[in-house]
Amino acid sequence: MAQPAPDPQRQLKHRRSIDVAVYARPDGLWEVEARLVDTKTRDVVLAGETRRAGDPVHDMTLHLVVDTRFNILTAGAQTHAMPYPGQCNAYGDAYARLAGLNLLKGFRQAVKERLGGVQGCTHITELTQVLPTAVIQAFAGEVLDTQEGGASAADQPPFQIDRCHALRSDGEVVRQFYPRWYRPEKAEPASP
Known part of the structure; x- marks a missing residue:
């Protein structure tokens, strides 16, 4: 599927x-470090101070x-750069609630x-939204059985089956690479 062509005169303002x-x-445990960084391509004034182009705003x-088993045992957050020092980072240990x-x-x-x-x-709360799929990717093939004929093959399909469009049980990828778990789409009965 084609995406819109970028305008040749566009100017990056924010990343x-x-x-x-x-x-x-x-x-046997796993550590997850997620980081969000916002930068501008121009100087900006934040809380009365100039933040130089390229320096992190967040x-x-x-x-x-x-x-x-995907259970969060401990959690915490730290803010290194922010628009309002002493305020933006005054959330205490709120992220321990994860x-x-x-x-x-x-x-x-x-x-x-x-x-x-x-x-x-x-920003930190929004950052949490990418964590489930990132951890799934890290666990794939090590913690999660993702192979046809793997340890759970007797009764369970590989973890990823029916968890995304490409890996749906009635789709071509499953038919070709995971044939045991392929389930052709059922035809709708004809209406009288």
Whole structure:
């Protein structure tokens, strides 16, 4: 599918970078470090001070420790650069409230309830939304069985089946690479 062609005279004004790194620990737990950085291509005045072009307007890190069942054991956040020092970073240990949540079971709604609005930092709270799929990617093939004929093949399909458009059980990818779990789409009965 084609995307709109970029205008040749467009000018970059703002860049948001999101980086998520997931680390395996020797104790069987996993650490997740998610970072959000916003920069401008021009000088901006924030809280009466000039922030130079390219210097971060926002630079925030969220750190989690998770187990192999996607449970968050500990969590915390730190704000390194912000528009309003002493205010933007005054959320205390709000992100410790992520502990006890499961990344795959009602996570996004629970984050909204625990940290939505003024309960947390908008940017860090938004950053949480990319964590479930990032951790799934880290776990794929190590924690999660993603191979045809893997350990769970006797009764369970590989983890990713029916979790995205390309890997739907009635689709071509599953037919070709995971034939055991292929389920052709059922034809609708003809109307009389």
